[in-house]
Amino acid sequence: MSDTLRAAAFLDKGGTGKTTTVAHLGVALEELGHEVLLVDLAGKQGDLAKHFGVWGDYQARIEADEAWPNISTVFDDAWGTIAEKLGDDTLADLVVPTAEGPDLIPAHPGLDTLDAELGNIDDARERYSRLEQFLDEYVDPLGYDVVLVDLPGMTNNVAYNGLWAARHVITPVEMGPFEAEQADALRRDLGKIADNFAVDIELTLVLPNKVDTRTNLAEEYLDAFESEYPDAIAPDYVPYSQDIRNAAEHGQTAFALQEPSTTARRAREAYLDAAETLVSRLGGDHGG
Numbered sequence: 001m002s003d004t005l006r007a008a009a010f011l012d013k014g015g016t017g018k019t020t021t022v023a024h025l026g027v028a029l030e031e032l033g034h035e036v037l038l039v040d041l042a043g044k045q046g047d048l049a050k051h052f053g054v055w056g057d058y059q060a061r062i063e064a065d066e067a068w069p070n071i072s073t074v075f076d077d078a079w080g081t082i083a084e085k086l087g088d089d090t091l092a093d094l095v096v097p098t099a100e101g102p103d104l105i106p107a108h109p110g111l112d113t114l115d116a117e118l119g120n121i122d123d124a125r126e127r128y129s130r131l132e133q134f135l136d137e138y139v140d141p142l143g144y145d146v147v148l149v150d151l152p153g154m155t156n157n158v159a160y161n162g163l164w165a166a167r168h169v170i171t172p173v174e175m176g177p178f179e180a181e182q183a184d185a186l187r188r189d190l191g192k193i194a195d196n197f198a199v200d201i202e203l204t205l206v207l208p209n210k211v212d213t214r215t216n217l218a219e220e221y222l223d224a225f226e227s228e229y230p231d232a233i234a235p236d237y238v239p240y241s242q243d244i245r246n247a248a249e250h251g252q253t254a255f256a257l258q259e260p261s262t263t264a265r266r267a268r269e270a271y272l273d274a275a276e277t278l279v280s281r282l283g284g285d286h287g288g
């Protein structure tokens with residue numbers, strides 16, 4: 001058995017900070033001494049690769065037809081045969097290093113049709129477990145400490161694959177009534193999966209994001225999330241930080257900033273605390 005830990009960022013809602021969370025937790029985990037692989041299943045726009053400034057190069061590879069195999073190839077019926085032919089180089093061509101530490105399997109335009117293709121697989125277990133098979137057979141032997149998967153902001157076959165493979169969900173939530181509802185819906189959905197497939201998928205880290213504590217309402221929502229998810233709530237919230245937004249646009253996380261603002265520094269602390277908590281909740285007990 002491999003001891004690679006896995007978690008997937010998911011909420012059936014766009015823009016709450018899934019990609020930002022995966023990027024920052026990835027770097028935080030590296031800072032804590034863990035080897036991290038990030039997997040982008042969130043759509044062909046390549047947000048995670050953009051967050052690390054490596055999308056331009058990867059896009060050039062895609063356009064030159066050199067991004068093969070890629071994240072969509074590993075879901076293919078023929079993946080086993082492809083991997084066998086590629087042999088030792090299988091993963092070398094899939095994985096891109098980043099300057100901030102984590103390795104990355106970037107998104108690919110092939111993700112566009114993946115949901116429909118998976119829908120053609122009759123057997124539900126087979127339909128939802130392709131990513132798990134790939135991670136088990138090809139990624140775990142590489143010895144990463146943690147694999148984080150970024151998922152689309154909607155419930156579809158691709159998202160199910162991420163949840164199924166990781167069994168642990170990270171949910172960034174904004175402080176609003178709609179987000180509270182979405183988090184409840186997610187918890188119910190995970191319960192249904194457990195009932196239907198006898199697969200336990202746990203809400204492992206609820207991370208309040210973009211929090212502006214100058215408003216009383218934010219404090220109220222923080223309290224509400226804390227009492228609603230006592231076992232999953234993160235030790236600290238991530239504040240709203242314009243620095244995070246700006247850094248992302250320059251292909252960096254807040255950890256790469258030379259002169260971080262107060263909010264960016266607070267965010268870094270929150271991500272480091274969250275990363276430590278995540279590892280312990282995933283059952284990992286030792287740092288690097």
Ligand SMILES: Nc1ncnc2c1ncn2[C@@H]1O[C@H](COP(=O)(O)OP(=O)(O)OP(=O)(O)O)[C@@H](O)[C@H]1O
Binds near residue numbers: 013019021
């Ligand atoms: N703590 C924060 N402070 C300020 N801006 C933030 C913060 N977290 C995320 N953002 C910004 O919010 C926007 C949405 O974040 P992100 O792309 O991570 O969300 P997402 O859930 O991955 O969205 P999608 O569902 O579209 O994939 C981005 O512009 C990001 O830079």
Ligand SMILES: [Mg+2]
Binds near residue numbers: 018019020042047
């Ligand atoms: Mg995203």
